[in-house]
Structures are given as C-alpha cells and as structure tokens.
Amino acid sequence: MSEAQHDAIRAYYHTLFAAWGCQHWWPAQSRFEVIVGAYLTQNTAWTNVEKTLGNLRKARLLTIGGIRRTPQPKLAQLIRSSGYFRQKAQRLKTFVRFLDARYGGSLVRMFGRPTDELREELLALHGVGSETADSILLYAGNHPVFVVDAYTRRILERHNIVSAKANYDEIRELCEQALSETLPPKRSLDGAAALAGPRGSCHRPSRVSTAPRPALAQVFNEMHGLIVGVGKTYCLKSQSRCDQCPLQKFLPEAK
Ligand code: SF4
Structure with a gap:
C-alpha cells in the first residue's frame, strides 16, 4: 500500500x-439496537429497517431479553418488513444464544474482548459476514475497525x-x-x-x-x-x- x-x-x-x-x-438508542439494525440491513434499504425497528420498539422487544423470549416464528413476523425475515429471525436468535452462552448475556463483557478475537467470534456466527461484523464492532462496540x-x-x-x-x-x-x-x-x-x-x-x-x-x-x-x-x-x-x-x-x- x-x-x-x-x-x-x-x-x-x-x-x-x-x-x-x-x-x-x-441512529440508535442502544448498542443492542445497532446490532439488530446491522443484521436487518443486510440486503435491504434502511427505510425498511427503520420500520422494523419501530415495530420491535412498539412491542417492547428491541432488547436482548425481548429477542430472547420471543418465539422465532413470531419474531419473523415482526421483522417481515426487512425482507428475508425468517432467515434474519434465525440469525438474531443465534446472536442472542451466542451472547448468553459466551458472555452471560452481557454486551459489556462481549465488547471487552480484544478486537481481533471478537471479530473472529462474530464472523463464525451464521449469517455474519465482514461488513456486519465490522458494523457491530465499530458502531455498537466502539472498536476501531473500518467498515467497508x-x-x-x-x-x-x-x-x-x-x-x-x-x-x-x-x-x-x-x-x-x-x-x-x-x-x-x-x-x-x-x-x-x-x-x-x-x-x-x-x-x-x-x-x-x-x-x-x-x-x-x-x-x-x-x-x-x-x-x-x-x-x-x-x-x-x-x-x-x-x-x-x-x-x-x-x-x-x-x-
Ligand atoms: S461520483 Fe464517484 S467517481 Fe464521480 S467524483 Fe464522486 S466518487 Fe468519484
């Protein structure tokens, strides 16, 4: 270079x-909202994501606990406006299961990991590519990673x-x-x-x-x-x- x-x-x-x-x-009120937005914005316009986030907020489910306790089929219906909704519901549930299993449900603990190590863990999750992983690291975790x-x-x-x-x-x-x-x-x-x-x-x-x-x-x-x-x-x-x-x-x- x-x-x-x-x-x-x-x-x-x-x-x-x-x-x-x-x-x-x-544009988010919480770090978890950034993570949900990073998943939802895959292959769709941000205007659709805003609508979906509004639905989740209205239903009081835009939290780790909200996604955790919502059955996957119901979650899929709630995020329908973001497209690929069944796939994205599954991916959100996978993220929360990972967060629970690896970090006791704590984003603070998760984002306390060294950048490279956490990046590898995120990339190993189903449905997380480089752009999604780096968006989560930078915008939710304030890790110095450039999003391409x-x-x-x-x-x-x-x-x-x-x-x-x-x-x-x-x-x-x-x-x-x-x-x-x-x-x-x-x-x-x-x-x-x-x-x-x-x-x-x-x-x-x-x-x-x-x-x-x-x-x-x-x-x-x-x-x-x-x-x-x-x-x-x-x-x-x-x-x-x-x-x-x-x-x-x-x-x-x-x-
Ligand atoms: S429109 Fe694209 S190619 Fe043209 S000046 Fe702007 S960045 Fe460069």
Missing part, C-alpha cells in the same frame, strides 16, 4: 467532512485507489492505515443543523451517535457515514454524478 493511496483517502475524508460535517451514525461496504469499494475503484481484485480485508486495512493518525472532528450535537441541506448520509443525533468513543473509532465512524453519503447520492452503481460530487477534483482524469 503506497503513501499516495493513504494521502488520497485522507484527502477524501477532510474534503467530505468539510463539506458535510458530522454524520451522526449510528459496496460504496467504499466502488468509489475507491473508480478513483484507481484499489483494483477490482482487492478483497474486503485489503480495503479495510488500507483505509485503517490511511486514517490511523487522523484527529477526530469536533462533534456538533445540533440536530437541526445536522439535517439542514445536503449533508451526505446525516442522521439526527442519537444516544449512540453522541456517546463518547475512542478517537480512531470516531474517525472511522464519520468516514463510513461520509462514504455512504457519496455512494447514495453521487457515485451510483449505474451512473456517476461526478459534476456535483465533492470528490470530483480527485478523479484521476481531473488531476
């Missing part, structure tokens, strides 16, 4: 943050930073190394300002988004949110809206 790649990723971060500011990820998603890959590929052959962990390590000495931004807690104007993939500040976390975890948190903002609005799969994108000046042909 070259210094030029690192410089480019750092420049994207500073440019996007200057344009859009804090993204206030993850399809947007990250697409943007870095289109800017010739990574090749199409690069695997998940290569891109993750590249981003982690590039941002490893970046200072965290000053966090704005102004919810109205957060939602005014085009601001990437900004959410309203939440209990989870405003919680204290290590500096590096905060940088990775913001960078992933900023990248989602680029991917959702400008760097679409079928079309690149480069003329409006804050990263246009970094395109290889623009240099």
Whole structure:
C-alpha cells in the first residue's frame, strides 16, 4: 500500500467532512439496537429497517431479553418488513444464544474482548459476514475497525485507489492505515443543523451517535457515514454524478 493511496483517502475524508460535517451514525438508542439494525440491513434499504425497528420498539422487544423470549416464528413476523425475515429471525436468535452462552448475556463483557478475537467470534456466527461484523464492532462496540461496504469499494475503484481484485480485508486495512493518525472532528450535537441541506448520509443525533468513543473509532465512524453519503447520492452503481460530487477534483482524469 503506497503513501499516495493513504494521502488520497485522507484527502477524501477532510474534503467530505468539510463539506458535510458530522454524520451522526449510528441512529440508535442502544448498542443492542445497532446490532439488530446491522443484521436487518443486510440486503435491504434502511427505510425498511427503520420500520422494523419501530415495530420491535412498539412491542417492547428491541432488547436482548425481548429477542430472547420471543418465539422465532413470531419474531419473523415482526421483522417481515426487512425482507428475508425468517432467515434474519434465525440469525438474531443465534446472536442472542451466542451472547448468553459466551458472555452471560452481557454486551459489556462481549465488547471487552480484544478486537481481533471478537471479530473472529462474530464472523463464525451464521449469517455474519465482514461488513456486519465490522458494523457491530465499530458502531455498537466502539472498536476501531473500518467498515467497508459496496460504496467504499466502488468509489475507491473508480478513483484507481484499489483494483477490482482487492478483497474486503485489503480495503479495510488500507483505509485503517490511511486514517490511523487522523484527529477526530469536533462533534456538533445540533440536530437541526445536522439535517439542514445536503449533508451526505446525516442522521439526527442519537444516544449512540453522541456517546463518547475512542478517537480512531470516531474517525472511522464519520468516514463510513461520509462514504455512504457519496455512494447514495453521487457515485451510483449505474451512473456517476461526478459534476456535483465533492470528490470530483480527485478523479484521476481531473488531476
Ligand atoms: S461520483 Fe464521480 S467524483 Fe464522486 S466518487 Fe464517484 S467517481 Fe468519484
């Protein structure tokens, strides 16, 4: 990995943050809600996940105990709006069984594990791939792990930073190394300002988004949110809206 790649990723971060500011990820009231959201968002839009989380909250089941005591078929019906609902119900039950068996039902104990060891344990769970494991580690556990998603890959590929052959962990390590000495931004807690104007993939500040976390975890948190903002609005799969994108000046042909 070259210094030029690192410089480019750092420049994207500073440019996007200057344009859009804090993204206030993850929009959740508890760490367990982040975990449930990380499972539910697999292969579906976040708007569907929000609806499902609302159903679970209304039924007072958006807790470890709630998922534990709800029979799987009933849970599947409650999360129907997120798609693949039987599969996702089974996966949520598997996670809680793992948490109970390995950590006595305690997220504090679970997230107290060293990052690499917990990552391996999460990846061994049925239905947990790299992106889900890293979302849980970063957004629920405040572990300094960079979440690579399809947007990250697409943007870095289109800017010739990574090749199409690069695997998940290569891109993750590249981003982690590039941002490893970046200072965290000053966090704005102004919810109205957060939602005014085009601001990437900004959410309203939440209990989870405003919680204290290590500096590096905060940088990775913001960078992933900023990248989602680029991917959702400008760097679409079928079309690149480069003329409006804050990263246009970094395109290889623009240099
Ligand atoms: S839309 Fe264009 S400028 Fe923006 S990230 Fe994608 S390729 Fe780069």
